[in-house]
Every structure is written in C-alpha cells, then in structure tokens.
C-alpha cells in the first residue's frame with residue numbers, strides 16, 4: 001500500500017491559482033458581476049457609520065425624535081439591501097460554479113482514460129479518487145467564497161480607510177499602523193500552512209486508497225481474518241491525517257490570533273486618543289462614533305483574511321494536485337498515424353498475420369541493471385492461425401500480449417498486423433482490429449449485455465448502409481443483439497438467461513455477484529463479440545471447471561477458425577486449441593512447433609506441460625539449450 005506522496009516542490013500559490021483561469025473562463029462574467037454585487041453590499045455597511053454620525057451630531061444633539069426615526073429607517077434599509085445583495089451574489093455563482101466543477105471532473109476522468117497503463121501502474125487509485133472529489137470541491141468553494149471575499153474585503157478595507165482618512169488622518173494612521181507587522185507574520189505562517197495543507201491532502205489520498213482496497217478485497221481480508229490488522233493500518237493513517245489537521249488548526253489559530261489582536265490594539269488606541277480629542281474639543285462626538293463604527297465594520301473583512309488565505313493555500317494545493325494528473329503525457333499515436341494510409345499487405349500475402357520482429361520491452365520502473373522482460377522476440381502467426389504462447393511463470397507472456405493492443409509500447413523492434421506496423425496505426429483502429437481477454441476477467445457495474453457489448457465498437461453492426469436513421473438504428477440494435485447472443489453462445493455463457501433479468505441483470509461492482517468462471521466466460525464473450533481479425537487471449541479458461549472448459553473450447557474452436565489468434569496457455573487442453581505453440585523463455589521465443597513436436601523435442605516445454613522431465617526440470621527463464629543460439633529443435637518453425 002503506497003504512502004508515497006507526489007512531491008509538489010516549491011511553488012507560488014498565485015501561479016498555481018492562475019492555472020485555474022481557463023477552467024472558470026465560461027463563468028467569468030457571472031463571477032465578476034457577483035463580485036461587484038458583493039463589493040456594493042459590503043460598502044453599504046460602511047455607509048451605516050456615516051448615518052450614525054449624522055444622527056449623533058444632528059437629531060440626537062438637537063433632540064429631534066423625527067430625525068432619529070428617519071436615521072433608524074435609513075440604517076434598516078441599508079442593512080436590508082446589504083443582506084439582499086449578498087443573497088443575490090450567492091445565487092449568481094452557484095450554478096456556473098457547479099458546472100465548472102463538473103467540467104473539470106469530466107476532463108480529469110477523460111484524461112485518466114487516455115493516460116498510459118504505465119501511469120496507472122505508478123499511481124495509487126485513492127490518490128486519483130481524492131483529486132477527482134475532495135480537491136475539485138475545494139476548488140469550487142474557492143471560487144464561491146475566498147476568491148470573491150478576498151477581493152471584496154480588500155476593496156472594503158480600502159474604501160473604509162479612504163473614509164477614515166477623510167474623517168481624520170491622525171486616528172486613521174493609528175488604525176493603519178499594524179498593517180506592516182501583520183503582513184510579515186501572515187506570510188511566515190502561511191508558508192508553513194501551505195506545507196501542512198499539501199501533506200494533509202496527500203494523506204487523504206492515501207486514506208482513500210486504503211478504504212478502496214479494503215472494500216474491494218473484503219473477501220480476502222475476512223477470509224484471512226485480517227480485519228483487525230486492516231483497521232489498525234487505517235487507524236495509523238487516520239492518526240497521521242489527524243495530526244496534520246491539528247497542526248493546520250494550530251497554525252490557523254496563530255494566524256487568526258495575530259490578525260485579531262493587532263487591529264484590536266489599534267482600535268483601543270483610537271478609542272483613547274479619540275476620547276481625549278473629543279474632550280479637548282478637537283473632534284465631534286459624531287465623528288468619533290463614525291470612526292469607531294467604521295473600524296468595527298472593518299473588523300470582519302480584516303479578521304477573515306486569515307482563513308481566506310488559508311483556504312486559498314488549500315486551493316493552490318488542490319490545483320497542483322489536479323494538474324499533476326492533467327499534465328501527465330497522454331498515450332500518443334505516432335505523428336503520422338492519423339493521415340498515413342498504412343503499409344497494409346493484403347491478407348494471406350507474405351507478411352500478413354501477426355508478426356513480432358525483434359520486439360524488446362522493459363518496464364519503465366524496472367531496475368536498469370536487470371535484463372529486460374522481453375529481449376528480442378521474433379514470432380510469426382500466419383493469417384487465420386492460432387498460436388499458443390507457453391512459458392514459465394514470470395517469463396513475460398502477459399507482457400507480450402499487452403504489447404499487441406499497445407497497452408505498453410515496445411521499447412525496440414516492431415509488431416505488424418497484416419504487414420502494417422501497429423506503432424503507426426491510430427490506437428482506435430488498432431483496438432478495433434485486436435480484441436483481448438485477460439486472465440483476470442474484469443467486469444463493470446453494468447448489465448451483462450453492456451459488459452459484453454463493450455467489445456463491439458459503438459454503432460458497429462451489420463446492415464448499416466443506405467437506410468434512413470430509424471431503420472438503421474433498428475437494424476443496428478438487431479445486429480448488436482444477434483452479436484450478443486452469438487458471443488454468449490461461443491463463451492458458453494448460457495447461465496445469463498437464468499439470471500433474474502437475463503442479459504439486463506446488473507452484475508454488481510466488478511461483477512462480484514458472479515462466480516469466477518462466470519466472469520471469465522463473460523470476459524471471453526466480450527473479446528469475441530466484435531468478431532475481431534486478431535484475438536489475444538491470456539489464459540482465458542483458467543477458472544473453468546473441466547466440463548465447462550470442454551464446452552467453451554469447442555465453441556472457441558469455431559471463433560478461432562476465423563481469426564488470427566495468440567493464446568497464452570498453461571495447460572495442454574488450452575494448447576490443443578492452437579495450430580502451433582511458441583515457447584517464451586529468457587525473454588525470447590526459444591522454440592516454435594506443434595504441441596507433439598515440442599513435447600518430443602523440448603525438455604523445458606515437456607516439463608511445463610507435464611511437470612515431469614526425465615532429464616531435468618529447468619528453472620524459470622533458464623536456457624535449455626534450444627533456440628537460444630539460433631538453433632531451433634527438430635520440428636521447430638518460425
């Protein structure tokens with residue numbers, strides 16, 4: 001379980017926040033208008049002290065009750081207008097900001113779909129999940145509240161001080177005095193808060209990973225009685241997060257205290273100095289009331305700056321975390337892939353079928369000193385042929401099959417489909433030609449039909465040409481339904497008709513409401529439903545009982561007859577589906593031939609297939625002397 005944090009490095013919060021500008025661009029007019037409304041509302045609160053001054057120096061001093069009532073009415077109306085305008089501001093931004101958040105989330109999801117498998121191997125899922133949920137929520141709240149109020153409060157404070165200086169420069173200067181120490185202290189604590197904020201958001205990601213893994217692996221956890229250990233691990237991480245949150249709270253407390261105490265001291269000084277000046281007759285009582293009222297009205301804008309800056313720091317962190325994913329390079333088609341006509345060779349001609357030429361591969365995070373998983377694979381699967389791929393555990397069979405749909409990119413050599421280099425093909429086209437079923441059959445929380453029909457391109461079904469749209473749609477649906485029935489038949493997945501809603505039954509998260517064998521049959525149906533030209537199957541029958549396996553094999557034979565296929569096989573029964581067998585050993589294809597030929601002539605193969613070897617059982621990847629020096633055993637073909 002990874003607790004590795006993706007380091008943010010040193011960065012400027014403002015620069016991070018500026019990266020959000022293109023995302024909120026569609027809502028910018030509303031945001032600006034809402035900010036204006038909030039500024040007007042906030043400045044109305046500064047007019048109230050001026051009304052008070054007028055009341056104290058006018059109707060109160062003159063003992064004029066009707067003037068006092070008029071002043072009270074003015075204060076009431078100003079307060080009412082302020083409340084109304086703040087409500088209007090909230091209404092203005094709510095919908096556009098929800099849309100901004102939804103769009104950013106959709107962009108993140110789309111990006112995750114396009115990022116290479118190597119990225120997903122590296123990143124814990126909880127880290128991605130927390131970026132798509134908590135971090136984006138923080139970003140939305142920033143636009144809703146801190147951003148607007150940092151602006152509104154800055155304008156309110158500026159307007160407030162203009163009025164204060166207009167009323168009397170001496171008292172205004174006393175009020176302004178704490179600004180310099182205030183700024184220095186805030187910037188010191190904000191930097192520490194930014195570090196704590198990054199740590200806490202990364203810890204939320206780690207915690208999400210633990211929760212996700214334990215929910216998905218609940219059967220293993222319960223089966224091995226590991227629930228207490230799991231709870232302990234969770235509590236440890238939750239404890240670390242709690243510690244970081246408490247540190248944040250302490251820092252925020254200090255910032256808050258500094259921001260509150262220094263201005264209070266200034267207000268106290270103004271009160272003393274102002275009273276002395278009123279007593280000396282240098283200042284009217286109304287001016288002092290107005291002064292103190294404005295100073296008190298500015299308290300909230302000043303005090304709130306502490307937590308507004310803290311929220312801005314959190315948003316800068318959330319923005320960095322969001323863009324760390326968005327900045328990752330996507331899977332790229334080669335530069336000329338889109339417009340290159342391809343170098344296709346007609347089916348059946350020399351160079352047709354599936355060919356591996358000097359294909360090498362090393363995982364990006366593998367030890368650079370270690371030998372690559374694949375060191376130079378040469379293999380030809382003729383058009384219409386089924387080739388079984390056999391090799392010891394960890395010899396690289398799954399890795400080799402993953403190179404065909406370009407889930408990983410070969411580090412050297414090339415793979416061709418009917419003579420066309422897959423590196424020069426647009427991925428979409430490549431994946432419409434090649435279908436895959438992996439050893440671990442992954443299903444999605446959707447219906448049986450939706451899971452199987454994922455294997456067919458949207459709208460792809462026979463009978464589309466030259467008809468009106470409704471008829472085409474009808475024919476397409478009928479075509480998809482027929483393809484579904486055929487695929488379920490091939491995969492011997494008739495059990496789906498016994499499910500409560502037949503093919504419309506939801507299979508639950510990851511298809512866990514089905515048995516392992518049932519999931520594997522649906523994964524197989526998904527691989528064959530689109531009648532692919534090339535089929536790559538990674539030990540597709542491993543979870544079936546012998547009777548079902550025999551049935552699926554019989555049906556598979558029919559499918560394999562029409563396609564060029566590479567089938568990873570661990571057992572003789574699967575190997576027998578193939579026309580020929582290739583043995584992967586030491587990162588290369590060390591022998592190719594029929595099952596019988598290899599059984600007779602290749603000790604490693606005989607050992608892998610039967611577990612017995614009259615001479616000696618070779619270890620994984622050990623050179624058996626066959627083919628490694630270029631000499632293939634008798635009956636071996638390339």
Ligand SMILES: Nc1ncnc2c1ncn2[C@@H]1O[C@H](COP(=O)(O)OP(=O)(O)OP(=O)(O)O)[C@@H](O)[C@H]1O
Nearest residue numbers: 121363366373391392393394395396397398399400
């Ligand atoms: N994402 C990865 N990052 C780094 N190394 C990996 C990764 N996936 C697999 N490997 C390594 O590559 C080697 C080949 O793995 P692969 O899964 O291709 O073997 P395999 O022949 O399919 O094994 P099995 O028969 O047990 O399924 C192994 O040593 C494995 O540890």
